[in-house]
Amino acid sequence: MIAAKPFIPLLMVVGGVILLQQAVDLALLLPGVDFATPAGRVRQLLAVESRSPGLLAADLLLLWGSILGGKRQVLLGAAALHLTVGALLLLLLPLFLVDAGSLAHGFGSGEATAFKVVVARTLLVLAFLGLAGLLGGRALRTLGRDAQTASAAP
16 A cells, blocks of 8 residues: 555645635736625626636645644644635525626526526535535544544553
């Protein structure tokens, strides 16, 4: 069996590079966003949602490296971050639905159907990622506590 320890830094670097690229990409969009209008907020959330596969890949690589490394503080920090982000994503559901609902009347019949599909997909992604964040945060908290127990054992 191949030892996992030599691959931990590689996992962390690759995950960090992907996360950095996604963060820079989203930061470049921020100056042009009008958060005062529903259209601006919906547009920004759709931009974040479209980048979720890259963010998920980075998250999984960083978590995999953290779990293999077994560092208690890192696992507990990741747990807190996942619980917070998961709760925020679930809180965004009704806000996004209200904003998207206020925009729906401005589309023609063909565009309205496409917009409804995009809204439904985004709602499902937000709900799935929110629940996954809460469940993952809970599991990471347990792993962090187990890592503390394992390091304290004689």
